[in-house]
Amino acid sequence: MKKINLPKASALTSPNPVTLVCCEKPDGTTNLATVSWWTYLSFNPSMICYAMAKTSYSGEMVRANKKVILTIPGSKIADAVVGCGSTTGRNTEKITKFHVEMQKLEGSAIEVPLHSRVAIQCTLKNFIEVGDHYLYICNVDEVYGNEEEEALFAWNGYSEIRPAK
Numbered sequence: 001m002k003k004i005n006l007p008k009a010s011a012l013t014s015p016n017p018v019t020l021v022c023c024e025k026p027d028g029t030t031n032l033a034t035v036s037w038w039t040y041l042s043f044n045p046s047m048i049c050y051a052m053a054k055t056s057y058s059g060e061m062v063r064a065n066k067k068v069i070l071t072i073p074g075s076k077i078a079d080a081v082v083g084c085g086s087t088t089g090r091n092t093e094k095i096t097k098f099h100v101e102m103q104k105l106e107g108s109a110i111e112v113p114l115h116s117r118v119a120i121q122c123t124l125k126n127f128i129e130v131g132d133h134y135l136y137i138c139n140v141d142e143v144y145g146n147e148e149e150e151a152l153f154a155w156n157g158y159s160e161i162r163p164a165k
């Protein structure tokens with residue numbers, strides 16, 4: 001084996017997971033951001049975590065509201081997933097710009113894309129500084145699934161978004 005760096009390693013581990021982090025903006029609408037760095041943490045109690053750059057708008061919103069929904073986007077919205085990963089909710093109304101059809105989840109002000117394979121509704125427990133990111137550690141409130149939607153993954157590092165098959 002030869003010495004490589006972490007970005008190169010993340011290309012070698014492709015396909016990597018892809019989520020859309022859904023959070024509430026001050027005007028009550030939802031912001032969507034593409035996030036690969038997430039994992040399950042615990043089944044009992046149900047917990048997950050994800051890491052986002054310190055500068056992300058989503059991070060600012062979730063640290064304030066303590067509510068977030070992670071979704072596994074369906075293959076029909078692959079282009080929107082790319083768009084949500086290259087624009088910020090600070091100056092872009094992403095749902096309108098990328099024509100994402102949304103649905104409501106019971107008891108949540110945050111909406112999620114209609115084409116979602118999984119939605120994990122969470123409350124932020126705490127967040128930890130990890131280098132240039134914050135690690136968001138979340139308690140899971142509810143989980144929703146739809147087997148008819150085909151999950152998306154990131155290929156070649158994070159440059160291509162398509163299903164695993």
Ligand SMILES: Cc1cc2nc3c(=O)[nH]c(=O)nc-3n(C[C@H](O)[C@H](O)[C@H](O)COP(=O)(O)O)c2cc1C
Nearest residue numbers: 033034035036037052053056057058085087088089
């Ligand atoms: C495939 C893909 C995966 C990404 N994964 C992450 C991630 O794990 N963490 C992160 O901070 N940003 C990730 N990004 C970049 C964010 O989506 C991007 O910075 C976005 O502008 C953040 O939006 P926001 O400012 O509205 O929160 C990813 C982008 C793409 C295209």
